[in-house]
Amino acid sequence: MRISELSERSGLPVQTIKFYIREGLLPRGVASAATRAEYDQTHLDRLRLIRALREVGNLPVAAIRRIVEAVEDPAVGLHDLFGTAQYALRPRVQAPEDDPDWGAARRDVDALIAELGWQVTERAPARDLLTQTFVALRRLDFTVTPDDLRPYVEAAVALAEHETGGLAEDASRARAVRGMLATVLYEQVLIALHRLAQEDASARHFGPS
Amino acid sequence: MRISELSERSGLPVQTIKFYIREGLLPRGVASAATRAEYDQTHLDRLRLIRALREVGNLPVAAIRRIVEAVEDPAVGLHDLFGTAQYALRPRVQAPEDDPDWGAARRDVDALIAELGWQVTERAPARDLLTQTFVALRRLDFTVTPDDLRPYVEAAVALAEHETGGLAEDASRARAVRGMLATVLYEQVLIALHRLAQEDASARHFGPS
DNA sequence: AACGATTGGATAGTACTACTATCCAAAGGG
DNA sequence: CCCTTTGGATAGTAGTACTATCCAATCGTT
Numbered sequence: 081m082r083i084s085e086l087s088e089r090s091g092l093p094v095q096t097i098k099f100y101i102r103e104g105l106l107p108r109g110v111a112s113a114a115t116r117a118e119y120d121q122t123h124l125d126r127l128r129l130i131r132a133l134r135e136v137g138n139l140p141v142a143a144i145r146r147i148v149e150a151v152e153d154p155a156v157g158l159h160d161l162f163g164t165a166q167y168a169l170r171p172r173v174q175a176p177e178d179d180p181d182w183g184a185a186r187r188d189v190d191a192l193i194a195e196l197g198w199q200v201t202e203r204a205p206a207r208d209l210l211t212q213t214f215v216a217l218r219r220l221d222f223t224v225t226p227d228d229l230r231p232y233v234e235a236a237v238a239l240a241e242h243e244t245g246g247l248a249e250d251a252s253r254a255r256a257v258r259g260m261l262a263t264v265l266y267e268q269v270l271i272a273l274h275r276l277a278q279e280d281a282s283a284r285h286f287g288p289s
Numbered sequence: 290m291r292i293s294e295l296s297e298r299s300g301l302p303v304q305t306i307k308f309y310i311r312e313g314l315l316p317r318g319v320a321s322a323a324t325r326a327e328y329d330q331t332h333l334d335r336l337r338l339i340r341a342l343r344e345v346g347n348l349p350v351a352a353i354r355r356i357v358e359a360v361e362d363p364a365v366g367l368h369d370l371f372g373t374a375q376y377a378l379r380p381r382v383q384a385p386e387d388d389p390d391w392g393a394a395r396r397d398v399d400a401l402i403a404e405l406g407w408q409v410t411e412r413a414p415a416r417d418l419l420t421q422t423f424v425a426l427r428r429l430d431f432t433v434t435p436d437d438l439r440p441y442v443e444a445a446v447a448l449a450e451h452e453t454g455g456l457a458e459d460a461s462r463a464r465a466v467r468g469m470l471a472t473v474l475y476e477q478v479l480i481a482l483h484r485l486a487q488e489d490a491s492a493r494h495f496g497p498s
Numbered sequence: 499a500a501c502g503a504t505t506g507g508a509t510a511g512t513a514c515t516a517c518t519a520t521c522c523a524a525a526g527g528g
Numbered sequence: 529c530c531c532t533t534t535g536g537a538t539a540g541t542a543g544t545a546c547t548a549t550c551c552a553a554t555c556g557t558t
Contacts, residue, residue, distance in 0.1 A: 083534070095518055098536080103516095108535095115525045115534045132425040134516090138380055141516070159495040166484055171347055198489035206488070210481035216341040217474055222467075231451045232475070232482050235444040240486035242440045244494050256495075258431075263487060265426055266441070270483065271476065272419035273441050275375055277449035278472060279415070280407035285453050286368040286460060292505070304547055307507080312545095317506095324505045324553050343545090350545070504555075512547070519540070526533080 083109065086119045090127040097127070104145045105130050129261070137264040143168030151257055158256040165260040166206075169267075173208040185214035192226075196233065239270065292318065295328045299336040306336070313354045314339050338470070346473040352377030360466055367465040374469045375415075378476075382417040394423035401435075405442065448479065 087094045100106040106126050109117030126148070133139045133147065150156045150164040176182055189211045193200055200207070217224050243266065247259040296303045309315040315335050318326030335357070342348045342356065359365045359373040385391055398420045402409055409416070426433050452475065456468040 093518075094534090096516090099517060102536090111535085113525060113534090115523085115536090117535070128428050132429055136422050136425040157495070159491055162491040162495070163488070166488060169484065193485060196489075198485055199492035200485050200488045204485065204488055206481045206484035209477060210485070213345050213474055213477045213481065216345045219337050220341055220467075220470060220474075222471065222474075229478070229482075231448055232479050233486075235448055235479065236482035236486040239440055239444055239483060240490040243487065244490035247494070258429075261429060262431065265422055265429075265431075267480065267483065268418060268422045269438070270441050270444065271480070272415045272422065273438075273445035274448060274476065274479065275378065275415035276402060276407055276409050276413065276419070277442075277445040278452065279372070279375060279409045279413055280405075281449040281453035282368050282371040283408035285456070286366070286371070286465075302547075303505090305545090308546060311507090320506085322505095322554065324507090325555075326506070500558080502555105502557090505553085507552100508550085510547100510549080512545100514544090516543100517541085519538100521538080522536090524534085527531095528529100 081119050083117070083119060086123055086127070089124055090131075092127060092131070100127070100130060100141075103141055105141065105148060132261065133264060136268055138170050139168055139264070140170070147260075154253070158253070161256050162260055162263065163201075165264060167204070169205070169264070171209065172205060173212045175208050175211070179215075181215050181218065182211060185218065186211045188214060188224075192229070290328050292326070292328060295332055295336070298333055299340075301336060301340070309336070309339060309350075312350055314350065314357060341470065342473060345477055347379050348377055348473070349379070356469075363462070367460055367462070370465050371469055371472065372410075374473060376413070378414070378473070380418070381414060382421045384417050384420070388424075390424050390427065391420060394427065395420045397423060397433075401438070 081089070083094055083097060087097055090097070097106065101108055106123060109119040109123065111117045129148075130144055133144050134141070139147075147165055147168060150161055156164070175186075186207070189207055193207070214224055243262065244259070247255055290298070292303055292306060296306055299306070306315065310317055315332060318328040318332065320326045338357075339353055342353050343350070348356075356374055356377060359370055365373070384395075395416070398416055402416070423433055452471065453468070456464055
């Protein structure tokens with residue numbers, strides 16, 4: 081198919097498709113002449129992947145490029161594939177240098193992870209994300225005790241085990257890619273359901289006005 | 290204190306503080322002369338609130354304005370206060386008009402919420418967020434069964450109950466404000482812990498390279 | 499009283515991201 | 529043969545959150 085048909089079938093403007101090609105998210109079509117190139121189902125599938133990661137996963141274009149490069153590189157192992165996707169997730173947090181509050185919170189985060197025995201790299205962005213939240217909570221005079229965290233840890237462990245468990249056997253590359261996708265998309269499911277459950281709980285406890 | 294001291298103590302540039310005043314996030318200082326105004330602890334507290342909502346909660350400035358207006362308006366009830374914060378959360382999803390996939394997914398979302406018996410308004414943004422995710426999952430050939438959702442629903446219910454339960458008695462306004470804050474900030478705790486637990490599970494199942 | 503620094507207030511500019519519009523020459527098709 | 533489409537390049541736009549500059553009126557100090 082030509083680019084106009086790809087545009088129709090994907091629902092994306094031709095200009096956007098050209099933009100994705102320029103940015104390295106989508107391979108060029110097979111050129112049949114100087115001004116003619118052929119696209120196929122793989123391009124359509126890729127566009128669906130891009131849109132899911134962009135719209136639902138809220139990933140920046142640069143991160144999606146890194147992900148599709150990792151997917152296409154057979155030398156990248158399954159665990160690294162997960163890591164590439166996970167480390168690309170937003171929000172990205174910039175750790176300040178020379179902030180004593182940050183340093184203290186970061187030590188608490190590292191201690192928590194060590195105590196739980198989790199295998200997480202030192203440079204995992206989620207460490208910074210949690211650190212940032214601890215800092216903000218303390219600045220607002222919330223104390224964060226292990227007891228406060230326990231329900232969240234339990235939920236996180238249960239869900240992560242559930243998500244990864246299904247992929248444990250027969251960890252083919254194709255499955256790994258789908259698992260990575262599920263990781264990104266089901267995080268949004270969790271967020272949405274959590275918000276809905278909160279609204280319900282708030283309605284029951286405080287009553288609608 | 291003058292604005293320069295407020296700037297020092299909050300760690301924010303004077304220009305940013307002026308910007309927040311212009312945008313209605315921070316009240317003006319008490320003018321003692323044409324070119325002199327006095328700021329106090331309440332301004333510092335407000336700045337901490339603003340930074341927590343902006344950096345950690347990732348809320349847009351316009352949403353923070355709506356929130357602080359609701360906090361300061363005694364006519365706004367506790368449940369509405371929660372709602373104002375929750376409905377301001379990102380990501381905001383724009384429902385397309387005339388998309389059959391969207392319509393079908395939206396009906397599933399509504400049915401799910403009805404079946405769970407949750408009290409959630411028709412216009413809750415989280416409905417659209419969940420709908421969008423369902424659409425993307427299906428376009429990528431993931432089927433989403435009630436069984437797939439159960440672990441997420443269970444986790445969401447447990448956490449929401451835990452979060453709201455602590456506030457049920459003595460629901461003073463000050464507590465409601467803090468509860469609203471906790472809602473926003475603990476969502477990030479959940480996200481961060483979930484990602485960390487996923488990395489750990491991935492490391493254990495697929496091994497680090 | 500003089501004077502350099504600070505302040506409040508207004509206006510304009512910047513950085514980043516993700517597109518979106520325009521242009522052009524070279525095919526392709528009826 | 530000519531009108532449309534295409535690939536490819538370049539430039540422009542929209543939204544968000546700041547950030548920089550300017551100006552005149554003080555303030556504190558001398």
